[in-house]
Amino acid sequence: MAFTRATGKHRAPGRMTRRGANIAGVATLTAAGVIGTLGSPALAADLEAAVAEDTTPAAPDSPATPVRAIVIDDSLAAEIDAQADAQRLAAQQAAAAKAAAETAARAEAEAKRKAEARAKEIREDKERAARAAERERLNAYRLPVAGSPVTTGYRTGGGLWSSGSHSGVDFRAASGTSVVAVGAGTVVEAGWGGAYGNNVVIRMNDGTYTQYGHLSSVGVSVGQGVAPGTPVGVAGSTGNSTGPHLHFEARTSEEYGSDIDPVAYLRAHGVGV
Known part of the structure; x- marks a missing residue:
């Protein structure tokens, strides 16, 4: 596929062409499958309409292969750029959300571990206190007959x-x-x-x-x-x-x-x- 400037009377008289970085960007988006997966059906239709068969003859020493020329006006190119930016932003937001969820999960696990450790410590303190109280009770002495002289x-x-x-x-x-x-x-x-x-x-x-x-x-x-x-x-x-x-x-x-x-x-x- 080659990108060429539209010529001849079959092109709309006011249409502008994007060359250089814009055409290279479209080629990249096409190769990556971005154009084919645009979220907006209208944008995809506009882009499809912008692709036309070019009957420009090949050079004598080149294979006689039809050349597809893509002509994109500024508004369509801007919409493509906006779609790409939106996809990148969505990917960044998804990555940030995943990182936040993982951080929250780690914090929750640590809080649970600390709570279990504290509960164990409290339980052991109570058990030690109970054993001490029992030892004190067993070591205590009293009168054989309460209150008797x-x-x-x-x-x-x-x-x-x-x-x-x-x-x-x-x-x-x-x-x-x-x-x-x-x-x-x-x-x-x-x-x-x-x-x-x-x-x-x-x-x-x-x-x-x-x-x-x-x-x-x-x-x-x-x-x-x-x-x-x-x-x-x-x-x-x-x-x-x-x-x-x-x-x-x-x-x-x-x-x-x-x-x-x-x-x-x-x-x-x-x-x-």
């Missing part, structure tokens, strides 16, 4: 005890009063204990032992784990007893005779007696 002190002498002195302390407790473990540990004795009547002995978590005597009934069994405040029985007056009360002992071992001062023991564990 000591009525008979440690090492009080008299004929009521076979050893000649009191091996523990007595807490005032009416029959049926709940008796609880003073701290966390494991039950090593639960049942009849001779002069102690119905009694419970607990090996505490710190390696010491506590005893609860003269119970009317026992509420735990050997091998059972207890926490501070776990009910172990009900106060009564079984065994060698002159009336309802709780006999409480603290020992360094399970054996009789290893007793230590129960009041000092409880105070050492933060209990006000």
Whole structure:
């Protein structure tokens, strides 16, 4: 195909031709398929109408091939340029939109990652706090009978005890009063204990032992784990007893005779007696 200036009476008298860069631009648009895919049917029709068969004879040494000449006026060329610019702008806008979407997706993913990390941190903090609270609860000590005073002190002498002195302390407790473990540990004795009547002995978590005597009934069994405040029985007056009360002992071992001062023991564990 060759681009030539229109001549002869068959061309419109006022039509202008675009040469040089304009014709080269049309050739480029034609080769790239832009003209054939113009968004405006009217523009495509105008361009088609501007293409005419030219019967200009070929040079003697050239093949006798008809030459198609394209004649484009200024308004049509401007419309073609505008269409090309619009396509480039649309492509740029699409690329910018895609980049913005990818940036937004990355930001959303990062925000989600941070939120999950923060939620995990909060959950772990709560779990640590719960474990700490549980340790504190298990390490806490309390009175075996809530709000009860000591009525008979440690090492009080008299004929009521076979050893000649009191091996523990007595807490005032009416029959049926709940008796609880003073701290966390494991039950090593639960049942009849001779002069102690119905009694419970607990090996505490710190390696010491506590005893609860003269119970009317026992509420735990050997091998059972207890926490501070776990009910172990009900106060009564079984065994060698002159009336309802709780006999409480603290020992360094399970054996009789290893007793230590129960009041000092409880105070050492933060209990006000």
